[in-house]
Amino acid sequence: MKCNVGGIDRILRIAVGxxxxxxxxxxxxxxxxxxxxxxxxxxxxxxxxxxxxLSVNSCGVSSDKSSSSK
Structure with missing residues (x-):
């Protein structure tokens, strides 16, 4: 599972839930x-x-491990 819920979205989900x-x-x-x-x-x-x-990603930064620096 890749991260697709970021920052403010995450805080709001936790608070409302x-x-x-x-x-x-x-x-x-x-x-x-x-x-x-x-x-x-x-x-x-x-x-x-x-x-x-829905192909939505609110993380802002790609969570793909292959794009990390070597």
């Missing part, structure tokens, strides 16, 4: 809040399968 999970755990928004696990996981792992399908 954690907020949704916390609200669901406290029964404020119900079971739908557990969907917050998805953005939380994609933010923590820095990989989003939907971004791969």
């Amino acid at each position: 954690a907020l949704l999970v916390a609200l669901a755990a406290s029964n404020v928004i119900g079971l739908w809040g557990w969907l917050g696990v998805i953005p939380l996981a994609t933010g923590l792992f820095r990989f989003c399968p939907a971004y791969t399908l």
Whole structure:
């Protein structure tokens, strides 16, 4: 898996995901809040399968290992 979630995108995913999970755990928004696990996981792992399908990369820098200097 190559990194395709970067900087601000990652922070927002983690914050929104954690907020949704916390609200669901406290029964404020119900079971739908557990969907917050998805953005939380994609933010923590820095990989989003939907971004791969759409050819989106918010990392800004290519995460390809072959382009590193020798």
